[in-house]
Amino acid sequence: MTLLPRQPGRILGRGTWRESRYVADILRQETVGGALLLIAAVVAIIWANSPWRDAYTGLRDLTIGPHSLHLDLTLGQWAADGLLAVFFLVAGIELKREFVAGDLADRRKAALPIVAAACGVAVPAILYVVTAALVASGDDANQLSAIMRGWAIPTATDIAFALAVLAVIGTHLPSGLRSFLLTLAVVDDLIAITIIAVFYTESLNLLWLAAAIVPLAAWRFLLQRKITNPFILAVPGILAWAFVHSSGIHATVAGVLLGLLVPVNRAVEDDPDQHSLAERLEHKIRPFSAGFAVPVFAFFAAGVTIVGGGFTAALTDPAALGVIIGLVLGKPIGIFVSTWAMSRFTRAELDSELAWTDVFGLSLLAGVGFTVSLLIGDLAFGVGSERDDYVKFAILFGSLVASLLAAIVLRLRNRVYRRIHEEESRDTDRDGVPDVYEGKGQSD
Template identity: 60%
Template sequence: MTATPPHQPRHLFGRGSWPEVSRIGDILRTETVGGALLLGAAILALVWANSPWSARYQDLIVLTVGPHALHLDLTLAQWAADGLLAIFFFVAGLELKREFVAGDLRDPRRAVLPVAAAVGGMAVPALIYMAVNTGIAGGSLRGWAVPTATDIAFALAVLAVISTHLPAALRTFLLTLAVVDDLLAILIIAVFYTSSLSLLPLAAALVPLGLFAVLVQRRVRSWWLLLPLAAAVWTLVHASGVHATVAGVLLGFMVPVIRRSPGEGPGLAEHFEHRWRPVSAGFAVPVFAFFAAGVSVAGAGGLGETLRDPVTIGIVLGLVVGKCVGVLGSTWLVQRFTRAALGDGVSWWDVLGVALLAGIGFTVSLLIGELAFGVGSAKDEHARIGILAGSLISALLATVVLRARNRHYRQLCAAEAVDADADGIPDVWDDDPVRP
């Protein structure tokens, strides 16, 4: 991107480059479908867990499979949380690296906004949760990180249901915020929710990880070489005591983004992302949601007791109030101290709607709840209800705000929806220095 002339104000949520907007559109379509599958899996789990056949659901999630000799005799729920979510974080690692190496966010001026919003959107919910649970016995404070994560697939599914014409810059902001959010969440898991650490398996994991890095740097795509190495990294990280999803992020970071030559075709990170994103959004995350979202209201001590629990209250307030205040406040601070202006046609009501969408926490929040309180414990049950309630309230509030802005979004899109030239690129991007 060319540098902004000093006499022109910098715009937050300004129009990005055409290649980035086109790529983000493809990602959003995949994530929206994945969000619909995620929602369906969560509803199925909730209905089954509260039906007369709930015992069969509980028997299914505790069914143990896997080799005992390798300490991989895990329940199906553990395989979903430790194994399938590693695919989710592998894709997140690919996306994050691509954003900062070749995407619009390689420009620090563009990167500062979603990074600041992600940090604020994690810090404020954590502070609210700790304020509610300080002094409460029973280890309630261990769940401080539960309301800090945003579920991008769920948020985009809600956005698709709203059927708004949200400006592409705001959609890109939401997606990038959630990707940075995922990275910070996995760092929190690795640092604060690793109960025991075995250094020997962790050091041994560097060997297959290094071989994987060498192969991908040489642009090797052979699955029969890469998959065994990735499985070895996952197994050793799991044995070390660090949550196994960290292996997915590490593997994603090893994959090169930049093409070696202009005529080479898609970069390897783009190739892997294209192959694995549908697996993540269409299978891995919905299956995890099916095993994690099936909470029995009666088994949790009754709805009244659950809603009075400080754990539930802290999570709901963290997601609904904390996420909104954190994202909106961080965006305002960036605008205030950089003296940047909002992009043309974008108002603070738009940012408020996106900030409310960021309060939809599901996949990673459920994972952190299990790590914090233990699968099947009373507090874990209450945490899951708090996550579901907070996410639902955030989705409803975001719907109210964005529906009210729907007419304005249509007007924005109509003003910019100029017919494309023969090159297939809308005229509004004709003078863009960053072209495919």
């Protein structure tokens, strides 16, 4: 059996059979995680707008942890700083695998998702600044400066929500679109965590930051020796998290650093019959991240009160309007236009399986911002502040609009691909691999 590689010079082309299986596996897990995320957010919103809203606020603001170690955090902060570090650990592992053995390892393949992700960050940020400046034109300089702290909120794509929507409405869309969304989200996460580390660090303690090198090195040493016992790995992992947190940098950065230090062997990653260390570790952590860590964070972060005039106030707030415009318009404009430009001004061509309508639908779907957007909103305006509540509403509203627009476009395209998919998925030689991934007329 000969497995067909991607066609050179094609963008968003069909991946290998191994890549397709990998994407399908992630889709299954993230779809469940996206459903739990949605449930947690809905419960939080209902509770925060009920007569018992004070109980929700009290639970979110309950402080636990040792003060001597600067870990006397509220439950909301523990979810944002602690549980989201697990989410970024998974993102770090994905990023490492992509750079070593995935699409990002090939400069030609890496160019598109990197450029698209960068433009998908820059355009929403620019639209946020322009929108907020126009709406807040009558405010004084201090108020305008405070509003501008939220420029990065609409720049992030929530992979769990986006994949959940894609799994429901795009059951027969080409695998190249799903792979592109995953790779785009990985690069997006890297840019987001860089923004958090650089622009939302109030103070920096170099001593604590230097101390984090020791547990990070121990983590790397244990994995190189193939020691994957979770209780053993938890020791350097927690220490690295605590030291980074004490340094003043947001603790989720520790998760990305730990993920990037996971060894990745390209030869093993390319072998469809083997499971690499990075793949096994990711498979152990992802269910906890998608099924518990992110939904719990969403529960504490999404509880915005919109009764009593909050809805009208949010829709007229400069920061909230900037977030909505950034997610609904900025994300699709940045991603779609940059993808079209890569095709127009380079030798790359859109894969023959796809239409530009598919790319546009996927670009709309990238406007679903939730987890990281909520995190940046908390960092920009402070948990529980009035503007933070407005921004949370804007994130939820903008993500809902983006997902509905994407659903309309991709649902129509999905009908077109359903019949094509049924024919391509035939496995006439019964070897477990669809014939479309094999050379015609060739066998084992």
